[in-house]
Amino acid sequence: xxxxxxxxxxxxxxxxxxxxxxxxxxxxxxxxxxxxxxxxxxxxxxxxxxxxxxxxxxxxxxxxxxxxxxxxxxxxxxxxxxxxxxxxxxxxxxxxxxxxxxxxxxxxxxxxxxxxxxxxxxxxx
Amino acid sequence: xxxxxxxxxxxxxxxxxxxxxxxxxxxxxxxxxxxxxxxxxxxxxxxxxxxxxxxxxxxxxxxxxxxxxxxxxxxxxxxxxxxxxxxxxxxxxxxxxxxxxxxxxxxxxxxxxxxxxxxxxxxxxxxxxxxxxxxxxxxxxxxxxxxxxxxxxxxxxxxxxxxxxxxxxxxxxxxxxxxxx
Numbered sequence: 001x002x003x004x005x006x007x008x009x010x011x012x013x014x015x016x017x018x019x020x021x022x023x024x025x026x027x028x029x030x031x032x033x034x035x036x037x038x039x040x041x042x043x044x045x046x047x048x049x050x051x052x053x054x055x056x057x058x059x060x061x062x063x064x065x066x067x068x069x070x071x072x073x074x075x076x077x078x079x080x081x082x083x084x085x086x087x088x089x090x091x092x093x094x095x096x097x098x099x100x101x102x103x104x105x106x107x108x109x110x111x112x113x114x115x116x117x118x119x120x121x122x123x124x125x
Numbered sequence: 126x127x128x129x130x131x132x133x134x135x136x137x138x139x140x141x142x143x144x145x146x147x148x149x150x151x152x153x154x155x156x157x158x159x160x161x162x163x164x165x166x167x168x169x170x171x172x173x174x175x176x177x178x179x180x181x182x183x184x185x186x187x188x189x190x191x192x193x194x195x196x197x198x199x200x201x202x203x204x205x206x207x208x209x210x211x212x213x214x215x216x217x218x219x220x221x222x223x224x225x226x227x228x229x230x231x232x233x234x235x236x237x238x239x240x241x242x243x244x245x246x247x248x249x250x251x252x253x254x255x256x257x258x259x260x261x262x263x264x265x266x267x268x269x270x271x272x273x274x275x276x277x278x279x280x281x282x283x284x285x286x287x288x289x290x291x292x293x294x295x296x297x298x299x300x301x302x303x304x305x306x
Binding site: 047051057064066069073075076078089094104107118 | 273
């Protein structure tokens with residue numbers, strides 16, 4: 001007696017079932033692009049871009065940037081307040097205040113049309 | 126009747142004000158002469174190089190000065206205020222100056238960002254093809270840079286103010302504690 005042949009019913013796969021790996025890769029790339037766009041928007045809008053001296057065009061000054069301000073001593077927040085504590089603060093503060101005042105940052109007028117030679121030439125006599 | 130009178134006065138005022146504004150605007154935006162346009166075209170490449178150097182130097186200045194201004198408030202002013210407060214002493218004047226300083230620091234950051242964007246915009250303009258646009262962009266960056274300088278002056282003023290507030294606090298402290306220098 002012959003045994004009945006059982007034929008497994010072939011499941012009908014949809015288009016997306018057949019291409020699920022491509023779908024996975026596509027979604028992953030989409031998410032990555034979305035996150036990069038958000039990061040770039042934050043980078044630009046937060047002002048971080050202006051502080052990033054590793055950008056092209058800044059290579060000439062990168063080495064001059066203060067990498068850390070470890071020598072900038074912080075004043076202790078706790079402890080009694082007496083003459084020595086006040087003198088310590090005065091010493092620290094005056095040093096930093098003098099350094100801050102030493103440079104008149106962004107002074108002058110380097111973008112003046114005369115400096116950049118963009119002004120109209122004087123009329124010839 | 127009274128309302129009609131008010132309406133006529135209002136319209137009259139509006140006409141006068143708009144006339145003044147139009148006058149100011151037309152005085153400011155005087156047309157550029159051909160000689161100036163050709164001058165801009167001929168020297169704009171050199172000008173762009175100068176601006177690019179300024180762009181880099183100002184960025185360095187922003188990073189280094191910004192770090193210093195930041196540390197003054199976070200490591201000195203805020204810490205001293207906290208210490209005064211923890212000793213149950215009056216730190217109101219010191220805190221007021223610190224608050225003003227922090228506001229000025231925020232303004233400095235924002236103004237620098239605006240200035241940098243404006244300068245980058247000027248650098249991206251093709252000055253030989255668009256000399257007038259380039260000139261206007263440089264003029265805009267110039268105004269914004271002077272604003273950043275004004276912010277720095279203000280910050281330095283608040284640094285002095287804090288020093289004065291500290292001296293007043295010290296004088297008062299010694300008076301109250303009966304101690305001297």
